[in-house]
Amino acid sequence: MKKNLDSYSETLFHLINFRNIQFIDSRSMIGIDYESFIIISTIGAHYLIHNTKQGSNWNSVWENIRQKKVEEIYSKKKLTIFAVSYILNIPRETVRRKVDILKKKKLISHTTKLGLLPTEKIEEIMKPFAKQELIALAKFLQELKKHKALDQLLNLKD
Numbered sequence: 001m002k003k004n005l006d007s008y009s010e011t012l013f014h015l016i017n018f019r020n021i022q023f024i025d026s027r028s029m030i031g032i033d034y035e036s037f038i039i040i041s042t043i044g045a046h047y048l049i050h051n052t053k054q055g056s057n058w059n060s061v062w063e064n065i066r067q068k069k070v071e072e073i074y075s076k077k078k079l080t081i082f083a084v085s086y087i088l089n090i091p092r093e094t095v096r097r098k099v100d101i102l103k104k105k106k107l108i109s110h111t112t113k114l115g116l117l118p119t120e121k122i123e124e125i126m127k128p129f130a131k132q133e134l135i136a137l138a139k140f141l142q143e144l145k146k147h148k149a150l151d152q153l154l155n156l157k158d
Helices: 008-030 034-051 058-066 070-074 081-088 092-104 121-146 150-154
Strands: 108-111 115-118
Touching (some): 008 034, 034 081, 034 092, 034 115, 034 121, 092 108
């Protein structure tokens, strides 16, 4: 690294705590294991990048998921099990098994035509989690700022 991060241990400590909170909350609030959470997150990221406008607000993002047009929009840029496996470097069979579990919980749907899609139930389950996660992220960044590590981290280069 060209620039040293003077508060490296402080930054790492708060990052680990953020991840721990995410891990615990994904299990307690959503009722899924962490790999399944990451798979849902990948589906969510795919949805967000292809189906929402940059800078969309909190309510409009969730409103878009509720619309029946999601299937119509998604058919143009479908996300496959193979793609998720590749993105996350998780064996395809593992992704397929976890997708089956997520389908049974009605958090996602999957067809060969449309690929992996968020369902309307995802809002009910993920919205409270997402709000809590944003609060945890804010606290993480506030701690970095408080210990004067945020600016150093933002200016860090290879």
